[in-house]
Amino acid sequence: MTNSEGRVQRSGSATRRHIAKFALAAMATTSLISTSVYAQAVDLSKWSPEYVKSIAGTKDFDAAKDCGAVVPNDYAGNVSYWYTGPFEADPQIAHDQDKAFWDAFHAAYPNIKTDVQSITYNELLDKFRTALLGNSAPMVIRLQILGGVEFAAKGYLNPVKPEDYGFTAADFWPGALKSVTYDNTLYGLPTNNETMAFIWNAKVFKDAGLDPEAAPKTWDDVVAYSKQIHDKLGISGYGLVAKQNAGNTPFRFMPQLWAYGGGSLDETAASPTYKSVEINNAGSKAALQAAYQMYAVDKSVPVSALTNTQAENQAPFIAGQLGMMIAHPAEYAKMLDLASKATGADKATADAVVENMRYGLMPTGPDGKRAVVFGGSNIHVVKPEFVDGGKVDEQAVRALICMWDSPEWSTRLAWVGSNPGNINGFLTTSMKQRLDTIKFLDVTTSMLPNGIPFPVLPESPEIMNIVVPDMLQNALTGNMTVDQATEDAAKKIETIIAGGGGGI
Amino acid sequence: MYTSRFDYLYVAPALLVMLIVIAYPVYYTIELSFYKTPASLSLADKTFTGLDNYSTVLTSAIFWKVTWQTIIWTVLSTLFSFLLGLGAALALHRAFIGRALLRGLLLIPWVVSAVAASYVWKWLYHSDFGAIGALLNAVGLTKGPVNFIDNSTTSLYALIVVNVWKEFSFAMIMLMAGLQTVPESLLRAAQVDGASAWQRFWHVTMPQLQGVSTVTVLLLVVQNFNSFIIPFIMTGGGPVGSTQIWITHIYELAFLRQNWGVGAAYAVLLFLIMMVLGYFYVRALTRGDDKRAGA
Numbered sequence: 001m002t003n004s005e006g007r008v009q010r011s012g013s014a015t016r017r018h019i020a021k022f023a024l025a026a027m028a029t030t031s032l033i034s035t036s037v038y039a040q041a042v043d044l045s046k047w048s049p050e051y052v053k054s055i056a057g058t059k060d061f062d063a064a065k066d067c068g069a070v071v072p073n074d075y076a077g078n079v080s081y082w083y084t085g086p087f088e089a090d091p092q093i094a095h096d097q098d099k100a101f102w103d104a105f106h107a108a109y110p111n112i113k114t115d116v117q118s119i120t121y122n123e124l125l126d127k128f129r130t131a132l133l134g135n136s137a138p139m140v141i142r143l144q145i146l147g148g149v150e151f152a153a154k155g156y157l158n159p160v161k162p163e164d165y166g167f168t169a170a171d172f173w174p175g176a177l178k179s180v181t182y183d184n185t186l187y188g189l190p191t192n193n194e195t196m197a198f199i200w201n202a203k204v205f206k207d208a209g210l211d212p213e214a215a216p217k218t219w220d221d222v223v224a225y226s227k228q229i230h231d232k233l234g235i236s237g238y239g240l241v242a243k244q245n246a247g248n249t250p251f252r253f254m255p256q257l258w259a260y261g262g263g264s265l266d267e268t269a270a271s272p273t274y275k276s277v278e279i280n281n282a283g284s285k286a287a288l289q290a291a292y293q294m295y296a297v298d299k300s301v302p303v304s305a306l307t308n309t310q311a312e313n314q315a316p317f318i319a320g321q322l323g324m325m326i327a328h329p330a331e332y333a334k335m336l337d338l339a340s341k342a343t344g345a346d347k348a349t350a351d352a353v354v355e356n357m358r359y360g361l362m363p364t365g366p367d368g369k370r371a372v373v374f375g376g377s378n379i380h381v382v383k384p385e386f387v388d389g390g391k392v393d394e395q396a397v398r399a400l401i402c403m404w405d406s407p408e409w410s411t412r413l414a415w416v417g418s419n420p421g422n423i424n425g426f427l428t429t430s431m432k433q434r435l436d437t438i439k440f441l442d443v444t445t446s447m448l449p450n451g452i453p454f455p456v457l458p459e460s461p462e463i464m465n466i467v468v469p470d471m472l473q474n475a476l477t478g479n480m481t482v483d484q485a486t487e488d489a490a491k492k493i494e495t496i497i498a499g500g501g502g503g504i
Numbered sequence: 505m506y507t508s509r510f511d512y513l514y515v516a517p518a519l520l521v522m523l524i525v526i527a528y529p530v531y532y533t534i535e536l537s538f539y540k541t542p543a544s545l546s547l548a549d550k551t552f553t554g555l556d557n558y559s560t561v562l563t564s565a566i567f568w569k570v571t572w573q574t575i576i577w578t579v580l581s582t583l584f585s586f587l588l589g590l591g592a593a594l595a596l597h598r599a600f601i602g603r604a605l606l607r608g609l610l611l612i613p614w615v616v617s618a619v620a621a622s623y624v625w626k627w628l629y630h631s632d633f634g635a636i637g638a639l640l641n642a643v644g645l646t647k648g649p650v651n652f653i654d655n656s657t658t659s660l661y662a663l664i665v666v667n668v669w670k671e672f673s674f675a676m677i678m679l680m681a682g683l684q685t686v687p688e689s690l691l692r693a694a695q696v697d698g699a700s701a702w703q704r705f706w707h708v709t710m711p712q713l714q715g716v717s718t719v720t721v722l723l724l725v726v727q728n729f730n731s732f733i734i735p736f737i738m739t740g741g742g743p744v745g746s747t748q749i750w751i752t753h754i755y756e757l758a759f760l761r762q763n764w765g766v767g768a769a770y771a772v773l774l775f776l777i778m779m780v781l782g783y784f785y786v787r788a789l790t791r792g793d794d795k796r797a798g799a
Binding site: 132133150153154155156236243244245246302303304305306307312315316321457458459461462465466469470473474476477479499504 | 542543544545561564566626630632649651653655736739740741744745756762770
């Protein structure tokens with residue numbers, strides 16, 4: 001005889017069933033109570049750098065107490081968890097916040113035993129895939145924003161409801177929830193979210209006769225500014241990135257494509273179906289034409305764009321040889337780091353670049369549409385049959401997720417390069433400290449409402465990391481015209497989403 | 505020849521490990537090659553499609569384009585690595601001051617990590633700030649950025665240069681060892697008979713190097729067929745697929761597109777070619793063994 005998990009039922013299961021029913025009822029009650037733990041206090045319609053600064057530090061939360069309403073603080077159990085924690089290269093503050101979280105969790109839930117593994121970003125997916133095949137996965141895992149869709153599609157993850165963890169849907173960015181919804185089912189909760197912004201070198205702008213304190217307003221301006229910088233100074237204007245098989249490429253090209261009204265599928269729609277291919281629409285073609293103009297006609301971007309990732313743009317930027325580029329919130333810290341390592345005349349140049357570094361909002365399309373890729377991570381619960389030991393301690397899992405995603409910890413655990421997945425985190429004192437100490441954080445943070453997640457499909461990495469760069473390269477090298485390149489990409493995407501597989 | 509049952513016991517642990525780490529993955533890859541594995545399904549839900557994946561691979565235009573690039577990559581890399589290695593081995597075979605130092609220096613490319621070498625060469629070739637382009641500009645051979653790896657016509661050849669630089673030392677070591685076995689008496693006899701330097705090399709040295717040359721070439725061919733790091737790091741297979749070779753294409757299909765079934769079929773084809781090369785390698789290594797055993 002087997003139970004619902006396909007495992008042999010042991011004696012005493014009737015009693016356990018009663019306990020389980022009682023526990024379920026108790027959990028339902030607590031979850032109803034807990035939905036009101038974080039009343040919505042953030043007005044997304046007012047979102048701007050000034051608004052972000054004005055609300056920071058206005059409210060404090062007690063995660064241990066709030067989560068105690070979801071799972072009693074004296075609950076005894078165990079939970080296993082995999083995530084990408086801080087590693088050697090990360091700043092000390094990331095290590096400190098990570099340690100502080102686990103200390104706080106063990107203080108709040110002294111009877112929950114934790115089995116935690118911090119696994120590098122590059123290894124996490126493969127290790128998780130392998131563990132799932134061997135039914136030895138952890139109960140909870142945190143994956144990068146679209147990392148979970150593959151596992152949701154394959155049936156490895158449990159559907160979740162924010163209310164079960166003491167939250168409501170309003171506690172998260174709509175874009176973030178969209179990124180963790182597959183087949184109309186929520187299969188995880190956002191833990192942290194970030195968007196990129198536009199950076200430029202004010203001195204380069206000034207020397208080229210541009211307003212040094214103003215970012216280009218539109219993508220057409222970017223094309224014009226790039227040409228002006230190149231023609232006047234002989235350096236590259238915009239840091240185009242178009243390497244094949246590289247994730248950096250879609251993160252930098254898709255915002256431009258979306259701004260012009262394009263898309264790979266209908267990911268920009270409020271309720272995307274991911275069935276209609278839009279890579280060959282007028283907006284997508286206009287965006288590709290703009291990239292072609294910069295690379296092949298004006299020659300105002302690096303020739304090496306076809307083999308460049310963002311890492312290859314950092315050196316010319318810090319050397320004052322590149323005018324502008326799309327960058328991560330942590331780019332400023334990276335530039336500071338590069339400047340600190342420079343010596344002699346290079347040091348003076350690098351320091352001047354850091355001094356002249358400016359962050360601004362992403363340019364808009366011709367119709368005023370502003371877009372950026374919605375990044376971050378989500379936390380997921382694995383189905384018991386794939387977990388080491390065959391059981392998931394749901395209460396312990398709830399306690400962990402409630403604490404991790406609480407306003408306070410969601411902010412502190414994303415200290416260096418991201419933002420709280422729980423919107424209420426923007427109200428905390430920790431957020432205020434971050435804004436006070438991390439330059440340009442207010443600007444990069446204010447791009448969040450414009451964030452669009454890549455299509456939530458298991459085939460998304462293939463479309464974004466291979467088909468989109470292929471399309472760019474076909475057009476930029478003149479291997480195809482812009483029209484041909486977009487039509488070719490459209491056919492490839494159609495084949496991929498029809499289940500035909502691409503690349504051969 | 506069978507002598508004792510205990511012999512099997514002695515090799516059993518090694519055999520067991522080989523079964524687990526070699527035989528099973530080979531078996532699983534072959535099995536997977538007969539299944540369709542969409543990204544949206546777990547491997548447990550794969551569907552049997554017979555030889556469809558093989559047909560997909562062999563009838564694809566991209567496959568034949570990549571195959572042609574793989575042949576160019578393998579043949580040119582092997583040829584130039586061997587010739588350069590042979591030249592270096594002949595030069596270092598003669599005694600001169602600083603020979604040991606030069607031998608050590610020439611070994612550097614071989615001992616350097618392929619990943620590190622790829623990044624260094626990527627910057628050397630860099631189309632905007634590369635040292636090679638700057639040098640060519642400085643001596644007046646070119647004007648403006650020199651496009652080595654961002655150009656679909658030159659990228660494969662640019663990568664072959666890197667590959668040859670990386671592996672010619674291997675050929676050099678092998679051939680230096682082979683040169684030690686060339687009898688000095690034969691070379692002297694040829695010299696006494698009035699043979700020129702070229703005639704001594706072609707008629708005395710090269711025939712003596714035939715065995716080691718065959719093994720070296722076979723090892724280089726196998727290595728080049730499987731050479732992944734340089735093209736993947738330097739160009740990611742681009743621009744427009746111009747540096748895609750079999751092994752990088754298999755990786756893309758299996759791991760980046762999660763098209764495991766087709767990737768497995770592709771890998772099986774590569775495996776068959778490797779087996780053929782392996783057969784010739786073993787034959788070259790064991791040439792004369794039977795004769796010696798008979799004697």
